[in-house]
Amino acid sequence: MIVDSALYRRGRRTTLDHASADYQHLREGVVERGDFVWVGLYDPTDAELADVAAAFDLHPLAVEDAANSHQRPKLDHYDDSLFLVLKTLWYVDEDDAVETGEINLFVGRDFVVSVRHGQGSHLQAARSYLESTQSVLEHGPTSAVYAVCDTVVDGYTDVINELQIDVDEIESSVFSTARTNDAERIYTLKREIAEVRRAVLPLQDPMRRASEGSVPGMEPEGAPFFRDVLDHLNRAAEVVHDLDDLLSTAFSAHLARVSVQQNDDMRKISAGIGLVAVPTLIAGVYGMNFRYMPELDWRLGYPLAMVMMVAFSIALLVFFKKSGWL
Known part of the structure; x- marks a missing residue:
């Protein structure tokens, strides 16, 4: 128009x-x-x-x-x-x-x-x-x-x-x-x-x-x-x-x-896996019900296993914190 x-x-x-x-x-x-x-x-x-x-x-x-x-x-x-x-x-x-x-x-x-x-x-x-x-x-x-x-x-x-x-x-x-x-x-x-x-x-x-x-x-x-x-x-x-x-x-x-964030995520995931893996390993060893394991009849075996799990988990947590993974 x-x-x-x-x-x-x-x-x-x-x-x-x-x-x-x-x-x-x-x-x-x-x-x-x-x-x-x-x-x-x-x-x-x-x-x-x-x-x-x-x-x-x-x-x-x-x-x-x-x-x-x-x-x-x-x-x-x-x-x-x-x-x-x-x-x-x-x-x-x-x-x-x-x-x-x-x-x-x-x-x-x-x-x-x-x-x-x-x-x-x-x-x-x-x-x-x-x-x-x-x-x-x-x-x-x-x-x-x-x-x-x-x-x-x-x-x-x-x-x-x-x-x-x-x-x-x-x-x-x-x-x-x-x-x-x-x-x-x-x-x-x-x-x-x-x-x-x-x-x-x-x-x-x-x-x-x-x-x-x-x-x-x-x-x-x-x-x-x-x-x-x-x-x-x-x-x-x-x-x-x-x-x-x-x-x-x-x-x-x-x-x-994004790449840095993904790497950071992978470090955190790896650290988390590490914290879970050590107690799982210890529990796995002492969970094997073999007949001739020395610790099976030991009165302090269970407390020792728990102490080892907690101690290794704390040690790994401190290490990952210092390394910046967590």
């Missing part, structure tokens, strides 16, 4: 006197350099997307990609327009899960068409920022691309901060004195970090090109703004890499700790 459509003239949003889906009328309002139309769609139907494609002469390959919401972040150039794909991220704390959405941007000389997929990819904040900042909005479609990219990358930072909290919890749990089973959660977090990496890393090259002012169809004056976005994106990539390394280290430490 159409979320919003507007004509921006001289850095300000103009009031429309026609239907928001009247794209031809919208484009006729572009009269000066820097004026442009921004049409926002959310999960459009094939018919809605076809209408927009016909009105703005969008390349069919780009339209096909926009219809399928599982694209890799990229920046493609088609004739006199650009097609930019960005992944959006948001975090569900209850499940330690990173959910993904997608934004597809068609950028021309006098228009921007945004196609959103997923619940966590609202662009109202980007529009509001642009409409309140005339000096940025005057740069035309490039300003809209910057606002969208900045909003998306800020979302990456929010998600990474949540993941950082979870990784810190994992580290505390792994190195705590309590017996914990953190392997499943570590695997879950590594999988979510891989999801973040798939959104962040491919976007670095498009943002680098935009920051250098080398993207055809985008205003070179917008390069400083994209440098700021690229800086945030690079920092996000570094943190993602560090978090993945920390989780790998935590998993190795968890396995080592």
